[in-house]
Amino acid sequence: MLGTGVLSGAFPEAIEAQTPQAKIFGPSAAPIELTINGQRRSLSVQPRVTLLEALRDRLDLTGAKRVCDRASCGACTVIMDGSAVYSCSVLAIEAQGRSIQTVESLGSVTNLHPIQAAFVENDSQQCGFCTPGFVMACKALLDRHPNPTPDELRLGLGGNLCRCGTYVGMHKAIAQAAAARGGGGDKRGGGQREQNAPVLRLGAGGGSNG
Ligand code: FES
Ligand code: FES
Numbered sequence: 001m002l003g004t005g006v007l008s009g010a011f012p013e014a015i016e017a018q019t020p021q022a023k024i025f026g027p028s029a030a031p032i033e034l035t036i037n038g039q040r041r042s043l044s045v046q047p048r049v050t051l052l053e054a055l056r057d058r059l060d061l062t063g064a065k066r067v068c069d070r071a072s073c074g075a076c077t078v079i080m081d082g083s084a085v086y087s088c089s090v091l092a093i094e095a096q097g098r099s100i101q102t103v104e105s106l107g108s109v110t111n112l113h114p115i116q117a118a119f120v121e122n123d124s125q126q127c128g129f130c131t132p133g134f135v136m137a138c139k140a141l142l143d144r145h146p147n148p149t150p151d152e153l154r155l156g157l158g159g160n161l162c163r164c165g166t167y168v169g170m171h172k173a174i175a176q177a178a179a180a181r182g183g184g185g186d187k188r189g190g191g192q193r194e195q196n197a198p199v200l201r202l203g204a205g206g207g208s209n210g
Pocket of ligand 1: 065066067068069070071072073074075076077086087088165
């Protein structure tokens with residue numbers, strides 16, 4: 001008879017037997033492993049710690065900046081599995097098993113990545129606080145669209161804000177970086193790329209923000 005099993009308690013037990021044991025983290029620190037710029041990094045964090053906090057405060061990777069800390073400005077942008085994401089809105093434990101690329105992987109002061117060089121040559125920064133996030137968003141965009149259309153450019157960088165208003169220079173820089181690539185994709189950089197990966201921002205509600 002329908003419902004008999006539920007009333008007798010047999011049905012919940014059957015469900016319980018079929019449900020895989022959920023792994024519970026926290027509230028105290030738990031060991032995690034992240035793959036950052038091609039390297040496995042082990043650390044111990046509380047579940048509430050964001051990827052941005054883990055990068056900056058635990059791993060000394062301070063390129064990604066904390067500005068709004070709520071998925072609005074893009075200063076914290078990194079590339080995760082080929083897509084630009086707000087690292088302030090991804091928990092470090094969520095980032096396990098993903099390939100994370102930070103601006104530190106692109107170039108050095110004496111050997112700039114072509115995107116970084118294009119930003120410098122086109123005077124695309126003033127205070128520079130937004131620049132690492134823009135560079136990573138730009139890289140994710142060009143990895144997906146080697147020759148972006150104006151609409152693709154607007155969409156790809158739509159999740160990043162520059163309070164100094166250097167957008168004209170940045171757009172010139174991106175055009176220069178795209179031309180330097182010759183549409184052939186990046187030959188440098190340590191992270192994984194998916195040419196067709198969506199450019200998304202993980203923020204409140206998990207939706208795409210450009
Ligand atoms: S710090 Fe502004 S989006 Fe993350
Ligand atoms: S250069 Fe100052 S916020 Fe963009």
